Amino acid sequence: MLNPLRLTGLMWLLALTAPHTVQADEAASWWRPSMLVDYGVVVAGGATLGILSQIAPARGSGIGPSFDAKNPSAILDSRYSGQLGRKFLYENTGETVSARTVGLAIVPVGLWLVAQEAFGPARFGEERGLRVHEAGVGLAETLALSLTVTNVLKFSYGRLRPDFQDRVRRFYCNQPDHQGVACTGNEATLDPDPAKWQGLLDDGRRSFPSGHASTTFALATYAILATGGRFVWSPDATASSRAWGMGGQVSALALASYVAWTRVRDGRHNLSDVLTGAAIGTAMANLAYWRRFDSDGNTRRRPYDVAASFASNTAGLSFSVGW
Numbered sequence: 001m002l003n004p005l006r007l008t009g010l011m012w013l014l015a016l017t018a019p020h021t022v023q024a025d026e027a028a029s030w031w032r033p034s035m036l037v038d039y040g041v042v043v044a045g046g047a048t049l050g051i052l053s054q055i056a057p058a059r060g061s062g063i064g065p066s067f068d069a070k071n072p073s074a075i076l077d078s079r080y081s082g083q084l085g086r087k088f089l090y091e092n093t094g095e096t097v098s099a100r101t102v103g104l105a106i107v108p109v110g111l112w113l114v115a116q117e118a119f120g121p122a123r124f125g126e127e128r129g130l131r132v133h134e135a136g137v138g139l140a141e142t143l144a145l146s147l148t149v150t151n152v153l154k155f156s157y158g159r160l161r162p163d164f165q166d167r168v169r170r171f172y173c174n175q176p177d178h179q180g181v182a183c184t185g186n187e188a189t190l191d192p193d194p195a196k197w198q199g200l201l202d203d204g205r206r207s208f209p210s211g212h213a214s215t216t217f218a219l220a221t222y223a224i225l226a227t228g229g230r231f232v233w234s235p236d237a238t239a240s241s242r243a244w245g246m247g248g249q250v251s252a253l254a255l256a257s258y259v260a261w262t263r264v265r266d267g268r269h270n271l272s273d274v275l276t277g278a279a280i281g282t283a284m285a286n287l288a289y290w291r292r293f294d295s296d297g298n299t300r301r302r303p304y305d306v307a308a309s310f311a312s313n314t315a316g317l318s319f320s321v322g323w
Helices: 004-016 035-052 072-076 078-084 099-118 122-157 164-172 194-203 211-232 239-265 271-290
Strands: 304-310 315-321
Touching: 035 122, 072 078, 072 164, 078 164, 099 122, 099 211, 122 211, 122 271, 164 194, 211 239, 211 271, 239 271
Parallel strands: none
Antiparallel strands: 304 315
């Protein structure tokens, strides 16, 4: 069986070496072959997330105590209680901000970014389609890169979550063989569906870094940059647009920070997990945005200028391309 990390590495290699041989035409004059790389990165990121979310992390923990499935009671030692003794909260119900909520937040952020480019100043002209594309695909690439880096690190480090001891008790004390785990008989299950128990136990070894933090900071940072490029530091910015644009930027940063804080408060992550996740999301958003837009909010790519001329005895097609 192919090692998951080698498989994801192969997908990223294919994505970053996608062929650049597509003819441009008048109907899509803003499109260019180099965009195939963008699409490849998004697809590879989604595939990486799908693969790594279905397999258990590395056996040992690269940070902090390690869990031995052959001797599960060892991790319940009281010396680990300060690090791993938090209470398990049911996924998507007990958490302050669920993964489902973070996922749904992508929709309004994406719609906002596309709308602000679609209804931008008249001077955009033929660039409007290109700007909409760059804003939308840039956000998708930001999330793909953030989730890829986050999940590769989760798989590689296998750090135990702060609620891992409670997960172990709930997992083993609701099975016929407790494997040496001391039980009171009152331990609640990890989930009403026993088929999900193993997955939730494995998820307890995916603490570093925080996916909530990397995703929310990726969304917030990209939105902050895109809004700044249109309404704060753009040549078209006015005193009014700067005021509410900066208000939106501060709000986005505050919401992302709040989500990261709840992950620590809820016992899902350590502070270092959310700080690392926030750094990943921020870095990937900057990478995706600045390679598409400059400091004035203008697109770095320029639309193709395609013109065709025909005569009775000759036919010619001329191209002029600006970047």
